[in-house]
Each structure stands twice: as structure tokens, then as C-alpha cells.
Amino acid sequence: MNERPESLWIRYGDTGEYHKIDWFSCELEQHLDPTDIGPFMAWVPGGLITTVMQGSNYVSLFWGDKDAQRTRDLNDEEKVEVERLLHPSMMYSHDH
16 A cells, blocks of 8 residues: 555644644544644644644644655645634533
């Protein structure tokens, strides 16, 4: 089976490690838990900011090569799905 030329990469903040995730599984939803990273605020080049992850401490989320070098940002349809996952109405309260 051939590997896709692009992979979806995510990193939290400017000191975290990049993680390759599968767009077509529940991994995306697990990595974009609004109870952990806050509700979506805006898109920035190479990722997004939330109420918790801002400035240079944003969430990197992009399509990239096997070495996590960005090849493109998410398209409009993909962004809508991410925003849906990070919408405040999706949040629930729980004790940490």
C-alpha cells in the first residue's frame, strides 16, 4: 500500500512535538478536544488559535510531508470540520 504524499500534522504550542494524525478516523476529534485546548477563535497560517492556545503558542494543524514540513493549509471544507469540533457547544464540563 502506498503512503499518501501528504499527512495531517498537529502540534500544541511552540515547544511540543509534531504528531501525524489520520483525518479519516476519530484521531482528529481526540486531538481537538475543546475541553483541553479551548474553543476555536481564528485561523492563522499553518494552524489555528483558540481561547487557550494563542500567539506563538497556537495549534499547528496542516498537511505536510513525511518530515512534518508544511505543504499546504487545510482547505475550506476541512476547516469547517475542525471548527465544528472546536465549537463551544461541543464543550462539556468535567473534573480534571
